[in-house]
Amino acid sequence: MTPIQFHTQRIKTKASELGFDFCGVSKAEFLEDEAPRLESWLNRNMHGQMSYMANHFDKRLDPRLLVEGAKSVVTVLLNYYPEKTLPEGEGEYKLSKYAYGMDYHFVIKDKLKDLMAFIHEEIGEVNGRVFVDSAPVMDKAWAKRSGAGWVGKHTNVISREMGSFFFIGELILDLELEPDGPIKDYCGTCTRCLDACPTNAISEPYVVDGSKCISYFTIELKEAIPDEVKGQFQNWIFGCDICQDVCPWNRFSRPHRTPELNPHPSLTTFTKSDWEEISEEIFREVFRRSAVKRTKLEGLKRNILFIKE
Incomplete structure (x- = not known):
């Protein structure tokens, strides 16, 4: 096993120990396929009043502009599918399942900080940043590239093992790791x-x-x-x-x-x-x-x- 493979495996093992349901790696590079799609989406005003979506266009597409010398994007998934769906009565008001418990930004960020601390302790001087929906990072694109799943027709990432009810977070690191690569799209003809x-x-x-x-x-x-x-x-x-x-x-x-x-x-x-x-x-x-x-x-x-x- 090479040092790159060894480091990759240790990070994935630690991510699992911290409670993440998936950990995958992709190479930190310009998102060439996503650039024209994002530009078209913004030009068609599909972001409505979410003006922040139009900010930092270049950073959104290139993680090396967020972390100097970035080489790898580590993607983690955290399942949030509940034991019981609220509410159970007919005609009651409904909340999206992701909002049932504590704000996921806190939950995932804490776990990712622990993963970052582990990397510093076990691997050494690694420059990197934690991201949970808090910066211009195209998390679905990185999840797809890391083999977490494919982007479905509803534009959510779908995993063959766990469906689509999960949060996505990233570490962008200047550490070279072994990339996983994407999987195929399994939406088929379903609409x-x-x-x-x-x-x-x-x-x-x-x-x-x-x-x-x-x-x-x-x-x-x-x-x-x-x-x-x-x-x-x-x-x-x-x-x-x-x-x-x-x-x-x-x-x-x-x-x-x-x-x-x-x-x-x-x-x-x-x-x-x-x-x-x-x-x-x-x-x-x-x-x-x-x-x-x-x-x-x-x-x-x-x-x-x-x-x-």
């Missing part, structure tokens, strides 16, 4: 995600118009939700899982093993009236370290009112 999207956000296979997505309307959009999508939200008040829920590959989803991602006990008993009457105090308590804080109580109430009216 369930396109057919199921109530707002037609999946405008064509492998293209999502972000400005039409329920997740965009309920999280990213800061102003009033347009009337033309009224009646199309199917009771989603924060995020949306429709395109993933209908994907046949998610029959392989299994409950996660990360206690921090379990919902706050109060959340498991929330009813429609609890949501409609939620106070600032309860919001702060239940969603203290949750991704739901991003929309603030005001945004959550706007979403509930939009569905209720």
